[in-house]
Amino acid sequence: MKIHSPSLVELHAFLAVCREGSFRRAAEELCVTQAAVSxxxxxxxxxxxGGRLFERSPAGVTLTPRGVQLRKLTERHVLALESAAETMGRQAQPQRVRLSVIPTLAIQWLMPRLPAFNERHPDMNVELRQFKHDEDFTRDDVDLWIEVKRPRRRWPDHVQTRYLLGRELIPVCTPRWSKEFRAPQDLRRATLLHHTNFPDNWERWFAKAGAPCTPTLGPGFDLTMHLIVAAKAGMGVAVVPGCLVERELLQGELVMPFDIDVSCGRGYFVCWKRDTPAFTARDKFAAWLADQAHAEWSATDAGAAAANQGP
Structure with a gap:
């Protein structure tokens, strides 16, 4: 049978230009020269x-009607071939797990635990991939995500999720600051550090503590890591997921002025694509994450112990 189809190299170049709208950006995506793409x-x-597939102009490139037709006929199939190659390659090397995780959780919770995982599973590699805000979970370079559940946002239908940890918020400050507070309502006059994406966290906490109010918020930060650093620097009192300050509480850098936690209704979730075939490394790592999250030790207990120890 005579083969009429073009080569995959040519189709990949064509589809990359379609996606990027530029020969230069297509070359960057494919890690080749612009001349090679052309x-x-x-x-x-x-x-x-049959003539040109693109119309070129100073503003970029656009598909001709023939180019539009070719993209419709080929794109899905080329992507399917890439997915098949990725799946087969993963099955041949099942000991790699590619993870995208929120940076603060990675630094404060995951990284301190990874050495124990590596010691237990020396034949498995966990590779961290770039974390992207507003993730759509369609990337082919990630096997698992650890993402926060955002308010008023549903998980995409093509994603399977499992709650991990992080719903419980606790107040933390330096030992010196904690001496100034005798009752939860005393925190109203403190400098209340807050997360700019979740400004209602303090109001939730005061309501749970039996001192409902509309608190006056102090400096705001868009990363929980920044909140933690600010609290350690003595800038004020922060309310954060207890799992993110385990080390600071155990070492006495931070204490809980009051042993009261409140659920924020969000938390961190392990996510993966429903249509991705299961493989041993991913499943083992996901199970290990669940074990770590549900360990008997709790940040709240540690915080109470640190607070009782004093500065």
Missing amino acids: RAVQRLEEHLA
């Missing part, structure tokens, strides 16, 4: 013998 597209046009 030559591949030119060969594809000659192979199909």
